[in-house]
Amino acid sequence: MSRPAVACQIRRRGIVLGCLALLLGSAWSLTALAQPPGKVPHIGYISPGASTEPARQRRLDAFRQGLRALGYVEGQNVVVEPRWAQGHYERYPALAAELVHAKVDVIVTVGGAATQAAQRATATIPIVMTVVIDPLGGGLVSNLARPEANVTGLSLIPLVGKQLEVLKEVVPKVSRVAILANPGNPATASQLREAETAARTLGMRLRAVEARAPGEIEGAFSTMTGDRALLILPDGVFTNQVRQIAALAVKNHLPSIYGLAEYAEAGGLMVYSPSTTELERRAATYVDKILKGARPADLPVEQPAKLDLVINLKTARALGLTIPPALLLRADQVIK
Secondary structure, eight states: OOHHHHHHHHHHHHHHHHHHHHHHHHHHHHHHHHSOOOOOOEEEEEESSOTTOHHHHHHHHHHHHHHHHTTOOBTTTBEEEEEEOTTOGGGHHHHHHHHHHTTOSEEEEESHHHHHHHHHHOSSSOEEEEEEEOTTTTTSOSOSSOOOSSEEEEEEOOOHHHHHHHHHHHSTTOOEEEEEEOTTSTTHHHHHHHHHHHHHHHTOEEEEEEOSSGGGHHHHHHTOTTOSEEEEOOOHHHHTTHHHHHHHHHHTTOOEEESSTHHHHTTOSEEEEOOHHHHHHHHHHHHHHHHTTOOGGGSOOBOOSOOEEEEEHHHHHHTTOOOOHHHHHHOSEEEO
C-alpha cells in the first residue's frame, strides 16, 4: 500500500475515532443531565414560640439570613422546616420525633428544653443548639471544647450573678429578690445555684417563684408581695410572654432585670444579655459545616463575645427610679 493511501486511511480512522469520541461525550453529557439532582438538605428548626410572634420570626429570619450569606437559597439547595411549640414544653418531644421521622439532615433547637427533647429523640442526627444557658451544667454536652456526641452550637453565658449586681446598683438597699424560674428548663437548677452564691456576697435574700406555663405567670406574680425586686431567668415560656411579664413587674412595682433582649422593647426595666438574633445567625455556620461533613463532636460550643446592657428610662420613671449616671454611661442602649 502506498504511503498516500496509508495516510488517507489513518486520517479516516482519526475522523471516525473523533466522531465516536464526540458521540460518546454527547451521550455521557445527556446521561449526566438526566441524573436526578443531589439530595437537597432539610433542616429542622424547633422554636418555643409561635410563628405569629414577631420576635420569634425575627430569630428565624436571622437564621435564614445566615444561611443565605453562606450561599444557601431556600427552596433550591436547602429546605428549612420550622416547628413551633407555642409556649408549651410538653410539645417538644412530639415536634422532635416528627423531624426525626422526616429524616431531616440537621435539627436546630432554640433553648435548652428543645435541645433536650431533640437529644432524646435521636442520637444520630446532628443537633445545633442556640440560646442555651449552661449546656454543660444542663447535661446537654459533656465538654464545651469537644461536645463528644451529636449536639453542638451556641450557648448563653450564665449571667445571673452580674445581673444581680446591676440590679443592686439601681436599687442599692434591695434585700429581697424574687427569681421567676421554669423548673422544666434544664438550666434552671444551675442558674439558681449561681444566683444564691452571688446573693450571699451582695447581701440579698432570694426566693425562686416557679411558673411552668403561660397560665401560671400571673399567679406567680401574685405571690411576690414581700419581694422588692425581680430577676427573670431566660426561658422559652417566659419569652413568649414578654409584654405580660414586663407589665406585671411594673404593676407590682418590682424593679426587674432580664436576660433576653426582647424584654427591653416590651417595657422591661433592664436587660443584660447577648444578642439572640446574632446567635441564631451564627447557628447557620454550624449547619453549613455539618452539611459539608463536619461532625458535631468536633465543633466546639461557642459562647457570645459581646454582652449588651439596655436600660428603659420610660419604665424607670414609671417605677419612680433614678438610674445612676455611671450605669447610663455603661449602657449600650437607652430607651427613652
